[in-house]
Amino acid sequence: MKRWTAALIGILGVAAALAVGHLVAGLAGPAASPFLAVGNTAIDFTPTPLKDFAVRTFGTYDKLVLLIGMAVVIAGVAVVAGLLSRDNPLPGTVLAAVLGVVGVAAVLYRPDVGRLGVLAPIAAGIAGVVVFRWLHRLASRPEAGSRSRRGFLIAAGASVLAGVGGQFIGTRTDVEGSRRAVGDLTPAKPAPAIPDGADFAADGTPGFITPNRDFYRVDTALSVPRVRAEDWVLRVHGMVDRELNLRYDDLRGRDLVERTITMTCVSNEVGGPYVSTANFVGVPLRDVLREAGVRPGADQLFSTSVDGWTAGTPVDVVMEEDRGALIALGMNGEPLPVEHGFPARLVVPGLYGFVSATKWVVDLELTRFGDKQSYWLDRGWGERAPIKTMSRIDSPKGLSKVWGRTRVVGVAWAQPSGVAKVEVRVDGGPWQATRLSTAVNDSTWRMWRIELDLPFGGHTVESRATDNSGYTQQQARVDPIPDGATGWHSIFFTVE
Ligand SMILES: Nc1nc2c(c(=O)[nH]1)N[C@H]1C(S)=C(S)[C@@H](COP(=O)(O)O)O[C@H]1N2
Ligand SMILES: [Mo]
Numbered sequence: 001m002k003r004w005t006a007a008l009i010g011i012l013g014v015a016a017a018l019a020v021g022h023l024v025a026g027l028a029g030p031a032a033s034p035f036l037a038v039g040n041t042a043i044d045f046t047p048t049p050l051k052d053f054a055v056r057t058f059g060t061y062d063k064l065v066l067l068i069g070m071a072v073v074i075a076g077v078a079v080v081a082g083l084l085s086r087d088n089p090l091p092g093t094v095l096a097a098v099l100g101v102v103g104v105a106a107v108l109y110r111p112d113v114g115r116l117g118v119l120a121p122i123a124a125g126i127a128g129v130v131v132f133r134w135l136h137r138l139a140s141r142p143e144a145g146s147r148s149r150r151g152f153l154i155a156a157g158a159s160v161l162a163g164v165g166g167q168f169i170g171t172r173t174d175v176e177g178s179r180r181a182v183g184d185l186t187p188a189k190p191a192p193a194i195p196d197g198a199d200f201a202a203d204g205t206p207g208f209i210t211p212n213r214d215f216y217r218v219d220t221a222l223s224v225p226r227v228r229a230e231d232w233v234l235r236v237h238g239m240v241d242r243e244l245n246l247r248y249d250d251l252r253g254r255d256l257v258e259r260t261i262t263m264t265c266v267s268n269e270v271g272g273p274y275v276s277t278a279n280f281v282g283v284p285l286r287d288v289l290r291e292a293g294v295r296p297g298a299d300q301l302f303s304t305s306v307d308g309w310t311a312g313t314p315v316d317v318v319m320e321e322d323r324g325a326l327i328a329l330g331m332n333g334e335p336l337p338v339e340h341g342f343p344a345r346l347v348v349p350g351l352y353g354f355v356s357a358t359k360w361v362v363d364l365e366l367t368r369f370g371d372k373q374s375y376w377l378d379r380g381w382g383e384r385a386p387i388k389t390m391s392r393i394d395s396p397k398g399l400s401k402v403w404g405r406t407r408v409v410g411v412a413w414a415q416p417s418g419v420a421k422v423e424v425r426v427d428g429g430p431w432q433a434t435r436l437s438t439a440v441n442d443s444t445w446r447m448w449r450i451e452l453d454l455p456f457g458g459h460t461v462e463s464r465a466t467d468n469s470g471y472t473q474q475q476a477r478v479d480p481i482p483d484g485a486t487g488w489h490s491i492f493f494t495v496e
Contacts, residue, residue: 001086001139005148009135010082012155013096014074017128019163021103025120026169030223031110031307032117033166034103034124039063039070039222041106048379048481055267060217067222074099089136096132100125111308112225131155171226178228179342182248185281185330187258194260197438198447203409204395205447208440209260210276212337218265218274218353219339220375225307225360229335229343234327238302238365241293248343251283252329259324259349262413262445264387266352267480271392271489275413277444280347281330285318288327294319294366302372303346304363312374313348313356314384315366323416324349324443327361349443350416352385352484382483389414389473391422391448391465391489398491406452406495408434411445414467418442424450424463431464442468454495462490 018035025033031040043051043066054062081095103121107113135155138148199208210216229248236244258281265274289301294315301313318325325348329335336342341359348356354376365372369383377383391412396402412419418439423431437447448463466472477487 003083003086005139006082006086007079008082008152009132009139010078010080010085010092010095011075012135012152012159013082013092013128013132014078014099015159016131016155016162017096017099017124018074019159019161019166020127021120021124022166023162023169024123024166025117026166026172028116028119029113030170030226032107032113032120033170034099034106034121035067035070036222037106037110037113037117037121038102039066040220041109042066042070043220043222044109048381052267052480055218056269056272059273063222085132085136089133092132092136093129096128097125099128112306173226173228175226175228175338175342178230179335179338182229182252182329182335182343185252185256185335187281188255189257191258191260191279192440194440195438198440199437200409200447200449203407203449205409205411205437206276206394208277208437208444208447209332210278212278212332212334212340215276215278215331215340216263216265216274217339218267219359220309221307224338225305226338227306227343227360227362232343232362234344234362234364236288236292236364236366238367239295239298240289240366241295242291244288244292246288248329251327251344254283256281256329257284257326259326259443260440261324261326261347261349261443262415263347263353263357264390264413264415266354266381266385266484268485269480270390270477270485270487271491272485275392275411275445278331279333280326280328282326282328282344282347285325285327285346285348286321286323289315289319289364289366292366298366298368300367300369300372302365302367302374303358303361304365305358306360306362309358310374311346311355311358312369312372312377312383313346313351317351318348325356350387352387354381355383355385380482385483387413387415388484388486389417389419389465389467389471390486391463391473393424393461393463393489393491396491396493398493400493402493402495406454407449408452408461409447409449410463410489411447412463412465413445414465414471415443417467417469417471419446420466420468420470422446422448422463422465424461426452426454426459426461428460434463456495458492458494460490460492462488464488
């Protein structure tokens with residue numbers, strides 16, 4: 001058998017396995033697709049520093065990079081297995097079976113896949129073995145020629161059909177239709193209008209409100225969970241007086257409030273982009289918890305997403321009257337975008353997202369920190385994670401060239417205390433106060449601006465924020481792990 005024929009048989013066998021797995025998963029539960037289940041499990045087992053690196057380096061494309069990386073690795077293994085099987089189909093058969101077993105293990109590990117889900121990797125393993133051995137037999141015949149070519153075409157065509165079919169069936173839940181049908185979520189208490197002068201966007205800061213399509217996105221979901229509003233139920237249970245099962249219409253029928261909130265990710269490095277602001281519309285989380293009646297001793301609100309991701313939030317924080325924690329249904333005048341948690345998510349001002357902002361939330365359990373560990377806590381991140389006071393320089397950009405008077409602008413945040421002042425210093429000189437943008441509320445970011453007359457040549461500018469509690473951002477650089485980065489943002493540029 002020629003080398004390329006052997007390699008091609010390896011690839012076609014594996015492609016058939018993945019495609020049939022995807023097709024069966026379309027019926028049994030999309031997250032059971034072996035490729036996705038293995039990918040999601042890989043994400044869960046990736047060491048935290050590597051995950052952090054992926055988020056930092058690839059941003060929102062981290063998952064695409066993982067999927068492409070997996071495809072390359074699997075294709076490589078398939079080629080090797082094909083080549084090893086030139087004389088005897090055993091190595092390829094074993095590979096297909098092993099892929100099936102790995103798939104079964106991954107599916108069993110997924111919290112969001114039902115029992116039936118194992119059918120997908122089992123079907124994948126069987127399809128891989130059968131297709132591989134069939135093509136191998138065709139190609140091993142003395143006068144293989146056109147018959148094996150036809151076999152290759154059939155296998156490739158059927159795989160494409162199965163894969164596309166699985167994708168089609170798996171995404172048949174019409175979540176966009178459900179989202180459109182929600183219509184307007186009109187708040188009974190709208191947020192105050194954003195005042196003029198709330199940002200310095202003309203000078204290079206972000207706009208005050210981040211459009212939904214630009215809002216940063218961080219989550220562990222390889223394929224975005226698809227939950228229709230009409231199927232969604234939020235269970236509130238654990239250490240409560242009354243268990244609640246809230247449906248979407250129960251919540252949207254209440255007096256909705258709108259709050260302008262800046263969200264921040266703990267993975268954000270000094271100077272990083274994982275911070276955005278939106279008008280969130282929803283139901284006060286505190287009201288719902290009071291309705292359930294939180295029992296004494298419950299110090300953790302343990303929230304679970306439909307995809308199995310979990311967060312642990314301090315109960316005392318979400319119960320603070322002026323904290324403004326929300327079960328959010330809407331964002332910037334629309335129902336939540338699917339990637340940002342449709343139908344519902346939590347938003348807690350002043351806490352990093354990984355301990356508070358559960359998207360696609362379906363379960364709220366009142367419990368104790370001592371009794372239950374959430375997703376990232378299990379992986380070495382902090383238990384309590386209030387957002388750290390931070391400032392960032394947005395313009396000029398590092399290493400850029402500037403002509404004439406230099407306008408330095410940036411953003412600062414210190415939810416929920418609020419930004420009191422931002423200072424900058426040039427080349428290690430004295431700190432100078434900047435002008436702040438018009439304040440919106442203490443749980444949102446604030447922009448700052450200063451004009452500097454600098455001599456020609458290279459300069460380093462640093463910024464530091466002070467919040468309303470009197471705390472000033474410190475110079476010492478600390479990594480994002482375990483509970484948020486600190487340090488001054490510093491940029492170097494040249495005046496010409
Ligand atoms: N279901 C789920 N919710 C999640 C996460 C996740 O991985 N899965 N990530 C959290 C983290 S770390 C952050 S910073 C915020 C980000 O929310 P966004 O993607 O809407 O900006 O969501 C939080 N909610
Ligand atoms: Mo995050």
